[in-house]
Amino acid sequence: MSFSDATTFVPASTAGVADSFESPVSFKLLYFPIHSNGATSREILSYGQAQWTNLIPKDWDREKTRTPFHVLPVLYIATSLGKELILSEAGVIEQYLSKQWGLLGDNEYEEHLIKVFHSSSASLQNSHASSAVWVAPETRAAGVAAFREGALRTWMESHEKHLMANGNMVTTWAISLADIKTANVIDHLGLQPGGQQLIHLIMRSPALRKVHATVAQSPRIAAWRASQEYLLLSKGTRAFFADPTGMTIKSRV
Amino acid sequence: MSFSDATTFVPASTAGVADSFESPVSFKLLYFPIHSNGATSREILSYGQAQWTNLIPKDWDREKTRTPFHVLPVLYIATSLGKELILSEAGVIEQYLSKQWGLLGDNEYEEHLIKVFHSSSASLQNSHASSAVWVAPETRAAGVAAFREGALRTWMESHEKHLMANGNMVTTWAISLADIKTANVIDHLGLQPGGQQLIHLIMRSPALRKVHATVAQSPRIAAWRASQEYLLLSKGTRAFFADPTGMTIKSRV
Incomplete structure (x- = not known):
């Protein structure tokens, strides 16, 4: 289907x-x-x-x-x-x-804070895409370095600061849209060629490490991630980003 | 201040x-x-x-x-x-x-449709930025051409189709966030080097022309656009995008 x-x-x-x-x-x-x-x-x-x-x-x-x-x-x-x-x-x-399913907080203000962090993490992934994915292969290494020292560092430092000020999570909830998105973007970067270096850098932040772990520990998310379907998607992601401009999926994914 | x-x-x-x-x-x-x-x-x-x-x-x-x-x-x-x-x-x-101020429609469903069109028009501006603005000056002309024949054409055709199906506007409202964003993105493209050609292309679409005119005819928006402050911002926009990579504003604007 x-x-x-x-x-x-x-x-x-x-x-x-x-x-x-x-x-x-x-x-x-x-x-x-x-x-x-x-x-x-x-x-x-x-x-x-x-x-x-x-x-x-x-x-x-x-x-x-x-x-x-x-x-x-x-x-x-x-x-x-x-x-x-x-x-x-x-x-x-x-x-x-x-x-x-209650992942946008308890009131309009919480909802907007969650959307702000959600948007910031989505922007980081877009920033990676335009500097390190949809570029000529010969400029990719320079693009990854510029991303790591620029957008990634600023994102890490600012999210770390805000997360610490809010008791390590953006809301008072156990988990929110912002947390899931942040965890997903971290994993996305890890599936890129050379991505383990980016993960190593991000995991130096105690607050981002905690967000990542909290999402992974959610039983229903953990069950999805253990499924055969999910593992096939991980395999597909690695293969796609190993040579994005050479693949048949032409759109920005 | x-x-x-x-x-x-x-x-x-x-x-x-x-x-x-x-x-x-x-x-x-x-x-x-x-x-x-x-x-x-x-x-x-x-x-x-x-x-x-x-x-x-x-x-x-x-x-x-x-x-x-x-x-x-x-x-x-x-x-x-x-x-x-x-x-x-x-x-x-x-x-x-x-x-x-009631620019998100009358119910959750209208609100989500408005957000979908808002997001699609914002994406068009981002797509222009990454293919035609934040690129090496010698590749800019090719980037503009790729944008015009790719993302812009797809955006125009799909928005035209949906607008026509909904009586020329995305909602039953006189004006919505989606309409303002779409009008702003059209004007943004017009302020780019060679942007008049893009405007000429977009204005061939009756539905997009109508959205653009409807926003311009809103009396309070028209008053803001006639202000000295607005005209200075237009001048600044033209100057900035004439040579974006050479300007002191380094962030993506």
């Missing part, structure tokens, strides 16, 4: 759609056979014990016109209305799913 | 902070003296007739440690609690401000 039925957004004016959106029944997440921008949504779905299916495109170049913006991930939401809803854009999907 | 007092996040556990966050009194937005990632927040503040101040850093390289992640924009929020709150990350600030 690859694509689901919905190919475009159901208009907001459709009768019943607003109510049905708030009571989703089950989900399908469509993304490439790697972690990257699919990782956080898959872990939230696992954390929430949602009824969900992990979809992988079979022939993306031919199939991409079936998605709203020709980019992945895409989330399909089955509702009681009997009409499948579709959402696009990784950050929006992650925020929506987080809200379903 | 450049920086405000707050330099870090007020912990969510602070007494009264969650309530005060929902009743802001006034705002200061700190960003570089250009439009780019400050444009949408400034227009929302203008649209909302907020009491707000536009702050510009005086010496960013020395001052950036006074911001949470060493990136701009940053929003300072004065509340009845007497404690200034701070938010970071352009997308989160834009979403927060939009919520204050």
Whole structure:
């Protein structure tokens, strides 16, 4: 199974759609056979014990016109209305799913702090992509070094400072969207060529080490990470980023 | 005046902070003296007739440690609690401000559709930045061409399709965060070297032309755009992007 039925957004004016959106029944997440921008949504779905299916495109170049913006991930939401809803854009999907299972804090202020940290960690991954992934192979080593000494160091120092000021976590919750995203971005960097050096650097930060460990210890996330499906995605991620510009997945993943 | 007092996040556990966050009194937005990632927040503040101040850093390289992640924009929020709150990350600030003045639709579903379009247009600007701005000057022309034929064309075609399906706007509202962002990104592209060619291409789309015109016709946004302060920001934007890698603002703006 690859694509689901919905190919475009159901208009907001459709009768019943607003109510049905708030009571989703089950989900399908469509993304490439790697972690990257699919990782956080898959872990939230696992954390929430949602009824969900992990979809992988079979022939993306031919199939991409079936998605709203020709980019992945895409989330399909089955509702009681009997009409499948579709959402696009990784950050929006992650925020929506987080809200379903209490991963956005206890009030508007906590929610916004969590979104700030979520966005900052997502930006770090984008910064890595533009300086060290989507570059000519001969400039990659210089790009990795610039990333390590620039964006990565600033991110580490500032997150460490804020996490320490808040008792090692961004919220009073045991786990939040921000924590899952931060842990996923750390693991993403570790799966890059030479990524173990980046992990070694990040793990010098006690607060980031604690966020990473806390997410890994969540029983439902741990169960997903131990699955055969997850291990195949890890293998796919390593293979993809070993030679990203040579692979057939042309989009930025 | 450049920086405000707050330099870090007020912990969510602070007494009264969650309530005060929902009743802001006034705002200061700190960003570089250009439009780019400050444009949408400034227009929302203008649209909302907020009491707000536009702050510009005086010496960013020395001052950036006074911001949470060493990136701009940053929003300072004065509340009845007497404690200034701070938010970071352009997308989160834009979403927060939009919520204050009804620019996020009427229900959760509309809000998520608006956020999807908001994110897609923000991604287009990021895609332009990485293919045509933060590149070696000798590869810029090729980068602009790749952007025009790739990301821009896909964005135009997909947004046109969705806008037409929804009666030329993403929501049933007269104006939303998505519309303001889309209009701002179009104007951003127009201020780039050779940007008039991109504008010419985009304006061939009736739906995108209508979004752009609708935002421009909003009386409070029109008043802000006619101000001396706005015109100086336009001038600064043109000057900055004429030679971005040679300017003293080193961060991605």
